[in-house]
Amino acid sequence: MIGYDEALAHLIQAGADCLVVPSRFEPCGLTQLCALRYGAVPIVSRVGGLADTVIDVEEAGIASSATTGLKFSPVTVENLASGLRRANILFHDKQAWRRLQHNGMSTDVSWRNRASRYAVLYREVVAARRNQAH
Numbered sequence: 001m002i003g004y005d006e007a008l009a010h011l012i013q014a015g016a017d018c019l020v021v022p023s024r025f026e027p028c029g030l031t032q033l034c035a036l037r038y039g040a041v042p043i044v045s046r047v048g049g050l051a052d053t054v055i056d057v058e059e060a061g062i063a064s065s066a067t068t069g070l071k072f073s074p075v076t077v078e079n080l081a082s083g084l085r086r087a088n089i090l091f092h093d094k095q096a097w098r099r100l101q102h103n104g105m106s107t108d109v110s111w112r113n114r115a116s117r118y119a120v121l122y123r124e125v126v127a128a129r130r131n132q133a134h
Contacts, residue, residue, distance in 0.1 A: 010034065010038075013035050013040050014038040014040070016038070018035075018040055018069075018087055019031065019032065019041070019042050019043070020043045020044075020080075020083075020084070021042060021043070021044045022045050022075050022080050023045050023047060023048075023050060023075070024045065025047060026045070026047050026049050027049060028048070028049040029044075029050045029053065032044055032049075032050055032053055032054055033053060033109045036053075036068055036069075036104035036109065037105060037109070038105070039101040039102075041068075041097070042054050042068065042069035043069060043070045043071075043084065043087050045071070045073055046072065046074075047075075051071060054068055054069040054070075054071055055067050055068045056069065056071040057070060057090065057096075057100070059071075062099070063099075065106075066103065067099070067100060067103055068107055070087055070090075
């Protein structure tokens with residue numbers, strides 16, 4: 001299929017065991033956030049928003065409730081293949097794979113908590129600027 005179909009994208013993510021996002025540049029990344037919600041384990045390059053939103057099993061430990069996927073860097077054929085091999089090993093450890101899926105689906109990626117933190121930061125910056133002006 002050529003083009004983008006939002007409904008089809010969600011069906012693919014919901015039916016996938018994992019989602020590979022080998023971007024060289026990714027300022028935000030919504031694809032991996034949708035994958036997390038659907039339980040498709042993200043395998044992403046360690047750039048931008050992908051690096052910010054996916055917690056690698058080697059960073060947090062496989063038993064951690066924070067672990068949500070796998071990262072690789074830099075983007076090369078060899079590193080992508082290594083990430084896929086790691087995913088394959090985890091996939092065959094059903095308990096570990098289910099934990100990854102559960103962690104991803106439980107991760108709050110909404111603005112609910114983040115927006116309030118940004119508001120606090122904004123008020124602190126405004127107050128600091130006022131104090132500098134006086």
